[in-house]
Amino acid sequence: MTGADGNPLLEGLDTERRAPPCALVVYGASGDLTHRKLVPALEALASDRRLSPAFALVGVARTPMSDEEFRAKVLEAVPKPSAAWEALVANARYVAGGYTDDATFEQLDRVLGELDEQVGTAGNRVHYLATVPEVFAGVAAALGRRGLSTPRGDDAFVRLVIEKPFGRDLASALELDNALHESFREEQIYRIDHYLGKETVQNVLALRFANAIFEPIWNRRYVDHVQITVAESLGVGHRGGFYETAGALRDIVQNHVLQVLALTLMEPPATIDAKGIRDEKVKVLRAIDVLRPDDVAIDVVRGQYERGWVEGAEVPGYREEEGVAPGSRTETYVGMRVKVDNWRWAGVPVYVRTGKRLPTRVTEVAMEFRDVPHLPFASKETRGLGPNALVLRIQPDEGIALRFGAKVPGQAFRVRSVSMDFSYGAAFLEETPDAYERLLLDAMVGDPTLFIRADEVEEAWKVVQPILEVWSDDATPLARYGAGTWGPREADRLLERDGRRWRNP
């Protein structure tokens, strides 16, 4: 907001990324996500002066609580809250009730009206569903019945933020979308995949489209193959019960992996805005060759970890974890060969792997380039030379590494691969905003670029749906791998068959 918005005193105060007056209504306000992620992110935004003084947090949950108790709970969620946050928490309100009870929304309507009057939230609302996904449709419908899904006033906005999972499969995802669209228009719906809020995921766009040197080689002519790794060293912990109903394919591949893949392989958008980026992502997702049932066994590996050693500690196997059935066939590892059938990427395999209890926590995209057409050195001189590779490390050690050949110093002419390593942490020592900070502010500002559109969700489900269907049959082999290894042997064979091998990140 600047002078153009009627307050000339704001000019020069870097307010273009500042939320307008609004009420943020959090459903599941007494839950873990709210206190572990949302409240600390809001506090950080408040300390950074990104929230308007006319901001109000409204909690909705089943747990009975007064406004004062809710405010105290909100303040407790941050060890040393800033003065700016304390001032905003004074505006906070709480509504106790069932998520689909009309009485809850009647009371909510009254509270929001009071906040418009007293705090100046100007009829602007962001409804954030930090609840179990089973109630998404019910809350949306209740908001619609009460007229709370429609802005009251020409300049006001009403938005709905939901967290993944967006359905359990293609059919349930479409069903959820239909239910949401009964009360909200698509442009009001902000689907969060917190991966997209990570600074380094966004940086894939900067690397590709702000530099002249990468895009010309970003295609089938130069790239031999792509490897995408999303590895976790942790097991399922106390989430065994949830994980049994999800598995790595639903939990990671359908969203995080395919989003990273889309950003990496999409065509350059005309503009870096919501429509430009999301249109291009959808095109890539549509270009992915959807597997026929017979191909699933060839191109996809389903794995589950057994007891092993990770980072110096012995850890239980998946079937020994709390809440997991002793004979569970839920996958904790997926290795896949993905084909992107478009002009740019035809014939370039994209190998994807994700798993729990792998040796380390790492997310990276590696582009391995084709060999030179002719290597004018004796083979003994190039023993240590591998293909050129550009590695985009997304977490935890965000950066970019370029592998190329260099002469080993000395009389002999020996060429060896070296890595030129750029680390964001070492170049920009500034703290980067947490993913939730970024996404919450985007939702309030009204920038949907980093949120997932309905057609993206649908296309991503179309990619994994045939695999889910094949795997629903208990006859599909389940490869076992030791905790602390890079996955099952079958996943290695997936690449060996093509004369390639996985990188060790």
Add this chain to the structure above:
Amino acid sequence: MAESVAVHGELGVWRGEDVGLGQVLDALSGLRRGEQRTATRASVTNLVQVAAGEDEVARACTAVHRLGRRHPGRSIALLPRPRAEPSGIDAEVILHGSVHEGHPVWSEDIRLVVRGEPASHLDSLVKPLTLADVPVAVWWVTGLPDPADPLLRAAGAVIVDCATLDESQVGAVAALARRFVVLDLCWAGLRPWRQVLAGQFEVPAARPFVAGVRAVEVSGPTWPALLLAGWATSRLGLPPGAVRRSPGLTPAIHLSAQAGGRTATFSAEQMPGPGGSAIVRAWSTLAADGARDDRLTLPGDPLAWALGEALTHLGRDRTHGQALAAAVGFAG
């Protein structure tokens, strides 16, 4: 000529008296080569400090090190001595090492005591020492640079601290800001006052009053008060006569406004905060209409914080320029 090398853990120090710039450059690369480990040099800026005495150098270096995490880079401190002394340069180069997220990160401090004729040509010393491809900001720790100083031409941004100046120098600062990108630490330090006071007008009941401000009352040390008054009058299009100034220990600003036949006052004032901290509190007389107090905790090290703020916005600050131009109208 005497030289010495010392290593403190990951740090290397080189000192030389009566040295040439080539020796300083050799020392820089020598210190890096001396380290067995490879490390990243974190560089987003070259920060040159021009100081009049040892105390100033120490004050500036402390501030630079405290902001190191936000703006890592090469720090070059220049201490020009009276021109009558025999020409010569005494130098100290310090290689700093730290580990950030598992990566060794290096940065360098260079300190030059410049005697005699070279003190008139500091630009010739700075240019070979600056890192390529990152901006050069030159900070005159106290006072203003001579407009003819050739070092100004080597500076992408000129940092001054108006709090070290006389009120009579307002015109000179305004003139400098018209020619160069000037980053004023005093102005940067007033950002919290501007933020919280501007925020008071965002509450619906207060919005009509922003166009109805008729009087500006400021108090506090000379320059903060001048800049706050200049800011408010330039932003709100008020004449110099709308300003009333009074002395005070800490900056404060009060705006009197009218709208819809009502009168309201909007204020921002520094106050003691919890645990010995200081806060800026903003409030208005519209509390009954939903306006709320706003508070912002001030940084513990205002100089380092203001320097970090200034370096974050390494471009021309139009709002500052207009505030200065307005301040010329009512400065003594």
